[in-house]
Amino acid sequence: MPDHKPHVKEYGDDLATLDEARRATISKEQLGGVKDFWPGFTDAVDEKGPKKRVRTGDGLIPQWALGAAGLLVVIGVIVLVPKLFRRGVPTAAPEETAVIFRIDSIKINEEPAQAFIFQTQDQGSTFVWVEKQL
């Protein structure tokens, strides 16, 4: 049987070694002097200390959770209230609400102008850009 061993790659041959990886990545030493983040930190932080959790009857709840819950309530009100008022009002069929957009020609100061129409990728918006012809 022929010996295939010399042609078979050793395990790890297709992997970068530790030394190669060290040379490819940036070490702390390569950075030289690192900026002091303390002044920027003290400017940004309020002097009260780390954010406290709000104590409720059931225990501690992070402030962000209360904020998110409040935001959900506000969104709910904004979405639901108009729907309640619109009940019973017949809505137009999609064909009736479609807008046909057509430009035959555009003039600026009675001179023919160049028009560019941009359609966004989601096709939700169309932008028209008009320039004077030079």
Add this chain to the structure above:
Amino acid sequence: MTAPDVYKMKDGRMTDNELVRECLGGKMESYRELMDRYRDHAMAIAVNILANREDAEDACQGAFLKAYRTLAGFDANRSYKNWFYALLSNHCLDMIRKRTRFKGFLRRFRYEDPAAVVAPPPSSAPFEELDFRYLRPLPPKQRMALFLWSQEGYSAAEIAAVLRCTPNTARVHLHRARVKLRTLLEEEKNAGS
């Protein structure tokens, strides 16, 4: 239950977790000590993930602030170092996601060749010496795994704790990074010969 002894400092300095405790008690100087302790490490991590020094400085500034604000949620039985590294890497990945979304937004409205928008921003002159040519082709999580393994000597389990994934997923990130790096090195060698 106290923090494991493995996190105790041998030179008599306060441990990270003791500093955290003091900081939660209102001692700001303790947080400064923590920042000084991890400033260089943090920059190295951020630079390796973002492959841009200025972005890395912004990321570190933001991550130190975020860590301070969420310090009350830190589990004292865990390593502060790994907790902070995880928070920082997450912050960097968020930055990349936002940057990608913004580039996508620009592409939708720009009339110029999209290739011009995708090109990485030129780094400022003093930092030209940092060589990102092997890092930029790798996805951020692979860069992170490669850095932690090669520069910090992390095991797959430790990488997993930072990347917040399973050790097997961390192994996959590291393996793919090493394969890609080997390919890049081979290509460079072939181009040179």
